[in-house]
Amino acid sequence: MNKLRLAATGVAIYLVLLLVHNLLIAFLTMDIFKRRFSQDAFSYAKMSARSVAEAYENYYASGYYKFRELVGDVMRINPDLSRLYLINVEGTVLFDSQEFSDGKLSRPQALSDPDMLLAVKGLDITCKMVKGADGKNYLDIIVPYLEEWGRHRVSVRYLVRYRSWGEEQMSLWLRIVLAGVISLGLGAAAIVAASARIAAGRERA
Numbered sequence: 001m002n003k004l005r006l007a008a009t010g011v012a013i014y015l016v017l018l019l020v021h022n023l024l025i026a027f028l029t030m031d032i033f034k035r036r037f038s039q040d041a042f043s044y045a046k047m048s049a050r051s052v053a054e055a056y057e058n059y060y061a062s063g064y065y066k067f068r069e070l071v072g073d074v075m076r077i078n079p080d081l082s083r084l085y086l087i088n089v090e091g092t093v094l095f096d097s098q099e100f101s102d103g104k105l106s107r108p109q110a111l112s113d114p115d116m117l118l119a120v121k122g123l124d125i126t127c128k129m130v131k132g133a134d135g136k137n138y139l140d141i142i143v144p145y146l147e148e149w150g151r152h153r154v155s156v157r158y159l160v161r162y163r164s165w166g167e168e169q170m171s172l173w174l175r176i177v178l179a180g181v182i183s184l185g186l187g188a189a190a191i192v193a194a195s196a197r198i199a200a201g202r203e204r205a
Helices: 002-059 064-077 114-121 163-204
Strands: 081-088 092-096 126-131 137-146 152-161
Touching: 002 064, 002 081, 002 137, 002 152, 064 081, 114 137, 114 152
Parallel strands: none
Antiparallel strands: 081 092, 081 152, 126 137, 137 152
């Protein structure tokens, strides 16, 4: 019995250490996933802002369906993109991707947030976390569009939701749970094998 208890204790300690190890890996990699997601979103916004601004300038007033096609292609590149805006440096919202489903507004909206207006007027890309009206966290990226001679009239704003990061996080937790179940099964098998060996030794004695 003492040998069986010792074997069970050893297996239990092993399982606890394995669980702690897996949890530490999960917590340490969460920030890596989140940082990588933010970097990918930032790169996407930086690379696509010119396409959005030029599509608006060339087609919004005279070829709206072409504009919708071009901007739609840009938005489909990043499935985490929730909303896209084009805003001039006076703070007027020239385009809101919500109009693709709800229709154009009768009159342009104006920004009321002074910090956002400052970011729209600036020449640097800004990126921060904000909480949306739905209570979810979004990555808010504002990219200034500079014309050929350096003139800055508009900026492109991206609202990106952490859907992909959440899916990766869930996948990681599922792998940890699966590893725990497998380890538990192996531990139980080890205890059963130890019990059988001890019982066989007693019978021979």
